[in-house]
């Protein structure tokens with residue numbers, strides 16, 4: 001079964017052709033990063049306009065690369081929730097048009113399940129499992145008995161994990177998206193320079209829920225409170241890369257503009273912040289496994305590409321003897337292949353949609369313990 005999948009929930013226009021849920025024939029993504037970079041975040045109106053102008057082109061390229069004709073398509077899958085409503089509308093309407101044109105059924109896909117499915121491409125994963133989904137829009141711990149029988153057992157009460165990376169990067173004028181830049185900066189910093197708080201770490205009181213907005217405020221405005229005595233003394237001259245030189249100059253700019261104190265550097269801040277994010281995620285995941293007799297573990301979503309998060313969760317998996325599955329780095333970010341992959345299982349379960357399918361921006365029931 002060949003599925004044409006469409007993903008347009010945020011700022012990537014992506015179309016993929018996937019065979020039998022595991023063979024990616026093509027996966028073409030047009031990123032809008034440059035269009036949003038000046039704003040240090042996604043501007044919804046710009047995002048939907050960009051989807052509209054690029055979606056036809058992305059479809060043609062993906063079809064050509066898959067080396068198939070339209071008549072070979074068995075079904076059309078589309079992310080219909082959650083996401084930016086203006087962006088979802090473009091993808092859903094494109095999918096409906098295609099479904100009508102080639103007279104093939106439509107499959108409405110939950111974006112979050114798509115992210116989780118991205119780990120299935122390279123791995124043989126069995127249920128039950130626990131997945132940690134960390135993206136720009138969500139931070140959720142989901143217990144799954146099958147692809148379609150699941151429960152949210154923890155979630156963020158405010159910002160998402162990726163959003164915290166993005167907002168800190170915005171404050172320090174580092175660029176967008178923040179995650180990859182902070183990840184790179186952290187390589188050169190001291191993760192113990194600051195000991196930022198671990199929000200909601202009391203499991204009895206807060207269970208498996210997260211909060212990232214207090215974290216972000218601590219990093220942006222209250223660093224003095226969490227400073228440790230020694231900062232890294234990096235020999236910046238030893239590395240002559242363009243990135244380091246740019247960041248050293250940027251550091252001087254931040255000091256001049258009073259966003260950093262004289263004795264601070266952005267490398268230490270990045271490393272300390274990232275370390276604490278990884279730590280709180282790891283603590284909550286550990287508790288999830290303590291509360292459930294499960295051995296399979298998936299991490300997915302944009303922030304699952306993070307070096308320190310991967311490393312700390314990997315160590316936890318070793319300690320608890322878990323089978324840890326992570327998507328290939330290329331499939332961590334939004335992409336249509338993950339939508340086409342899981343859509344195959346929607347089709348096997350006869351979960352098709354009608355042409356009156358409507359996108360919606362939120363998960364219907366977002367109460368803890370409810371389905372998604």
Ligand code: KG4
Nearest residue numbers: 135136137162177179180302303306333334
């Ligand atoms: O899954 P995704 O592509 O889109 C959403 O569904 O939101 O995730 C995007 C998010 C952004 O917030 C970005 O900063 C974050 O993933 N991200 C990272 C890294 N790479 C991307 N966060 C931390 N470390 C990274 N290396």
Ligand code: ZN
Nearest residue numbers: 115135333334
């Ligand atoms: Zn996503």
